[in-house]
Amino acid sequence: MKLRIALLALILVAGYSCKQETTSSLADYQGDENYTVIIGENKVGYLKTHTVGDTIHIDYDFKNNGRGPTMKETLVLNAEGYPIDWQITGNTTFGNAVDEHFSLEGQNATWTDATGSGSATVTDPQLYVNQFGSPYSAVLAARLLLEAPENSLSVLPAGNLKLTKMEDLVIPKFSGEGELALTTYALSGADLNPSYFILDGENRFFAAISPRYIVIREGYENVEKDMRELAENYSASRYETLQKQYAHNYDKKVRIQNVHVFDSKNMTVSNLFSVVVEGDKIAAIEAANATGENEVVIEGNGGTLVPGLYEMHAHSGDNGALLNVLAGVTSFRDMGNDTEVLANLIDKINNGVLAGPRITRLGFIEGKSPFNSNNGILVESEEEALAAVDTYDSLGFYGVKLYNSMNGDWAPAIVKKAHEKGLFVTGHVPAFSNANAMLNAGFDEMTHINQTMLGWVLEPDEDTRTLLRLTAMKRFPELDLNSPKVQETLGLFVANNTAMDPTLAIHERLMLSRNGEVALGAKDYIDHMPPNEQRGLKVALAQIADAEEDKAYREAYAKIVETLKMMKDKGIFLVAGTDLGGAFNLHRELELYVDQLGFTNGEILKRATYDMAQYLGQKDLGTIEPGKLADFFLVPGNPMEDIKAIKTIGMVSKGGTFYYPSEVYPEFGITPFTEKPAVKE
Numbered sequence: 001m002k003l004r005i006a007l008l009a010l011i012l013v014a015g016y017s018c019k020q021e022t023t024s025s026l027a028d029y030q031g032d033e034n035y036t037v038i039i040g041e042n043k044v045g046y047l048k049t050h051t052v053g054d055t056i057h058i059d060y061d062f063k064n065n066g067r068g069p070t071m072k073e074t075l076v077l078n079a080e081g082y083p084i085d086w087q088i089t090g091n092t093t094f095g096n097a098v099d100e101h102f103s104l105e106g107q108n109a110t111w112t113d114a115t116g117s118g119s120a121t122v123t124d125p126q127l128y129v130n131q132f133g134s135p136y137s138a139v140l141a142a143r144l145l146l147e148a149p150e151n152s153l154s155v156l157p158a159g160n161l162k163l164t165k166m167e168d169l170v171i172p173k174f175s176g177e178g179e180l181a182l183t184t185y186a187l188s189g190a191d192l193n194p195s196y197f198i199l200d201g202e203n204r205f206f207a208a209i210s211p212r213y214i215v216i217r218e219g220y221e222n223v224e225k226d227m228r229e230l231a232e233n234y235s236a237s238r239y240e241t242l243q244k245q246y247a248h249n250y251d252k253k254v255r256i257q258n259v260h261v262f263d264s265k266n267m268t269v270s271n272l273f274s275v276v277v278e279g280d281k282i283a284a285i286e287a288a289n290a291t292g293e294n295e296v297v298i299e300g301n302g303g304t305l306v307p308g309l310y311e312m313h314a315h316s317g318d319n320g321a322l323l324n325v326l327a328g329v330t331s332f333r334d335m336g337n338d339t340e341v342l343a344n345l346i347d348k349i350n351n352g353v354l355a356g357p358r359i360t361r362l363g364f365i366e367g368k369s370p371f372n373s374n375n376g377i378l379v380e381s382e383e384e385a386l387a388a389v390d391t392y393d394s395l396g397f398y399g400v401k402l403y404n405s406m407n408g409d410w411a412p413a414i415v416k417k418a419h420e421k422g423l424f425v426t427g428h429v430p431a432f433s434n435a436n437a438m439l440n441a442g443f444d445e446m447t448h449i450n451q452t453m454l455g456w457v458l459e460p461d462e463d464t465r466t467l468l469r470l471t472a473m474k475r476f477p478e479l480d481l482n483s484p485k486v487q488e489t490l491g492l493f494v495a496n497n498t499a500m501d502p503t504l505a506i507h508e509r510l511m512l513s514r515n516g517e518v519a520l521g522a523k524d525y526i527d528h529m530p531p532n533e534q535r536g537l538k539v540a541l542a543q544i545a546d547a548e549e550d551k552a553y554r555e556a557y558a559k560i561v562e563t564l565k566m567m568k569d570k571g572i573f574l575v576a577g578t579d580l581g582g583a584f585n586l587h588r589e590l591e592l593y594v595d596q597l598g599f600t601n602g603e604i605l606k607r608a609t610y611d612m613a614q615y616l617g618q619k620d621l622g623t624i625e626p627g628k629l630a631d632f633f634l635v636p637g638n639p640m641e642d643i644k645a646i647k648t649i650g651m652v653s654k655g656g657t658f659y660y661p662s663e664v665y666p667e668f669g670i671t672p673f674t675e676k677p678a679v680k681e
Contacts, residue, residue: 024054025081025143029204034218035136037062040338040374041225044068047134047215054078060090060134065373066404066466069093071134081143088133094510094541095467098132109156114515115538120156127155129190129532131539135208135215138197142185146203152189158531159669161189166196166234171226174219182206184230190532192668193319194238196231211235211317211341232341235318239354242322242667247355248658250296250681253278256651258288259300259634264307264610264623267602269640275305277630280655284626298651298658299678304638306605306646307624308631308654310612311357311586313447313503313577316345320581321356323668326661327583328633328646330654331612331621332357335426335447335579336364336375336401343395355659357582358631360616362399362426363392365414367406371431371465376403382410389417398616399424401447404465408433411441426501429455431465439492445575446493449502449560456485470510470542477555481566490570499573499615502564504596505589506579511557513540514550521588524647530669561596568597575615576608587647594643601643630656636674648674 030051037045045062058073071090075083086102102111110119113131120126127141145151145163152162166184173180181201188194198206207216207224209231216224254277261270272288276295291297308330314320316334324332334342342361349356364376365388372378377388385406392400400418402411408430418425419442426445429435434455435446446452450473454464457475462468479486493500505521513519515538518526522537529537544550568574576593578585590608593599599607613622620629633652637645652659660679662672 023079025077025079026051026054026056028202033205035205035207035215036218036221036224038214038216038221038224039064040212042374043221044374047136049136056136058134058136060136063371065375066371066469067093067095069132071098071132073133073137075137075140077140081140083140086130088130090132091543092132092539092541094470095543096515096540097543100130100132102128102130111156113535114540115535116516118157127153127161129155129157129159129161129535131535135197136205138187138195138208139199139203139205141187142197142199143203155190155531157535159190161187163187164194166230171220171223174222180206184209184234186234189530189669191530192323192533192670193235196234198227198230212338232318236348236354239318239322240348242664243353243355246659246664246667247352248660249352249656250658252294252296253283253292254296254298254653254656254658255290255292256298256300256305256634257290258302260302260304260638261285261624262304262306262605262639264606267600267606267640269304269638272302274300275624275632277653277656280629282624282626282628282630285624297680298634299680300634301636301677303634303636303650303677304640304645305624305632305634306639307609307622308357308633308652309586309590309608309646310616311577311582312575312612313501313579314357314359314582315579316342316356316359318345318354320583321345321349321354322664324357324582324586325355325652325654325659326649326664327587328649328652329582329586330357330631330633330652331360331618332582333360333362333398333577333616335362335577336373336403337361338375339363339395352657355654355657357654358618358621360618361395361397362401362424363388363395363397364401364403365389365406365427366403367430369405369465371463372405373403376401379406382407382413385410385414386417389414389421389423393418393421393423397423399426399444401425402427402430402438404428404431404469406430408437411438411443415442429464431463432460434458435489436492439489439496439498442496443498445499445501447501447503448579449500449504449564450507452489452500453479453560453563455489456483473511473556473560474549474552475556476559477552479559481559481563486563490567490572493567493572494570497573499575500564500567501575501577502560503577503579503589504560504564504592505585507557507560508588508592509580510541511553511560514544515540521585521591524644525584525673528665528671528673533669564597568599573615574607575612576604584647587644590646591643601640604643605639605646630654634677650674650677 033049035047048059050057056075060071062068073088076085084104088100164186186194197208211232257274276284310331312333314332348354379385429451435452593604610622639645660676662676
């Protein structure tokens with residue numbers, strides 16, 4: 001699972017003409033400060049700072065699921081608190097090398113990051129949003145934003161940044177003597193969502209917070225859960241407000257007039273009709289210009305209604321829930337999460353407090369190791385793994401997902417017990433095992449195509465709990481897909497009727513994205529994104545060291561596509577999910593199935609709607625028919641003619657609650673893709 005750090009790291013620049021002082025802006029902050037990185041209540045790394053004179057040295061490192069960033073920063077500040085020299089080196093979560101530089105000489109600000117180089121003439125104070133820095137530098141931004149008009153300043157490379165005070169609170173000092181006054185803040189404007197952090201009464205950095213991730217001052221680890229819950233509450237409050245403002249729950253029937261309907265069973269598009277919704281269900285499909293009494297009428301303008309899409313490899317959270325609905329993704333299969341957080345999210349979605357997809361839960365079972373993912377239930381024995389199956393069954397989960405650090409020898413017993421309870425089983429291939437063993441154990445589905453293919457290129461003692469499970473894909477070009485070892489594995493898929501969840505879009509992002517180039521899957525929407533999001537879509541995930549490695553990754557991706565085409569030809573069922581958060585990325589996943597795997601537009605739309613509803617046993621979803629739940633979206637074009645049409649959505653219904661993306665996207669800094677249809681209430 002890709003971990004996205006919740007807090008932007010910032011570096012600040014100012015004009016040469018600013019008033020000069022002799023006292024250092026860091027005079028009150030000399031010495032060392034130490035912080036602990038915690039994910040899911042487990043200590044996974046550290047952040048350390050050493051301030052001497054006008055210079056701050058930062059050392060930031062954490063590892064979760066066998067991967068994580070390693071960063072070293074050096075910041076030199078002027079008397080007003082603006083860096084005049086800043087360097088950051090290290091590597092990102094997936095191993096991309098970082099060598100970022102900023103300098104200010106006179107009025108000339110220059111910087112180099114993974115997307116290239118930039119410069120600006122600075123005459124007034126401005127903030128520069130860095131690309132890869134640690135959360136610590138947010139404190140530097142806060143000290144200046146607190147003094148800025150309306151706590152907002154323009155930023156480089158583009159846009160504006162705003163600081164919002166959330167609340168004051170007091171906690172006991174770790175020494176046990178007295179109390180520590182804290183203030184929480186939200187930083188917004190550069191990205192899709194705000195990030196949250198905490199300062200103490202002296203404006204010293206105390207913590208960067210998100211629902212699962214926290215960087216907290218050493219000595220205060222005992223309150224980290226309370227601090228993370230603050231971020232969860234702030235995020236929930238933001239989305240609850242958006243739901244109240246933009247969710248349209250009409251108190252009468254709703255008629256969508258003059259629309260074609262995609263028949264997801266038969267892969268056809270109808271003539272013009274009108275679709276009537278009453279409550280949370282589709283009540284009728286009538287003549288295009290039919291009318292009724294006391295109805296809300298939405299003008300379809302000859303567009304196409306498509307059943308809501310399924311994202312089959314999701315890790316749900318507040319931040320992505322509404323954005324997925326706006327993208328027509330009305331159903332999720334959650335592949336592993338914090339059980340309590342997920343239960344709260346589902347409850348809020350079901351009660352209409354938050355917008356979000358319908359969520360089918362898989363319980364995450366992971367073994368304890370130096371490389372384990374801090375997610376779901378961690379086990380140290382077969383007995384504990386079997387108990388985890390009982391736990392997920394008692395909580396009403398649909399199935400379980402096994403992960404990298406779990407002992408593969410336990411898989412047969414786990415699968416047997418899960419199947420006895422009627423639970424679905426999927427997952428990664430545990431380290432030091434292979435896909436054949438999991439197929440023989442009885443997996444219903446294999447997750448990530450690389451997890452299967454690694455069994456054809458790795459030696460038995462090679463450890464896939466590390467980034468090797470990604471970097472070893474460079475060996476794929478040498479594979480002979482007609483070799484006995486490959487055909488044996490594919491034969492087991494066919495014999496056992498095991499499905500494949502390949503997550504093709506994340507493999508494209510990992511293997512084909514390059515620093516400074518727009519990610520292939522983002523080309524159709526990058527111009528609609530806020531500035532820092534655009535920047536992030538021009539960065540490679542993996543380290544591409546040289547031309548030889550570039551060639552190896554490109555050929556490896558081609559081999560993945562060739563493998564999936566062979567699977568498709570053999571009748572192995574492919575499940576469309578992204579592990580990239582869904583929304584626009586799911587649109588890309590479906591597009592890849594058409595462009596590279598040979599699905600027709602109708603076949604992939606059927607697969608992402610009707611087929612997935614059948615696969616999960618959800619008979620009231622997947623089609624637009626009377627009596628079915630009203631999950632569908634409206635596009636101006638015809639996706640049977642152009643699959644990209646699903647990217648321009650004018651209206652979404654999720655269970656009879658209507659959303660108009662053009663109303664909501666500006667709240668995220670996103671430029672809408674199409675206009676809101678005419679609505680007569």
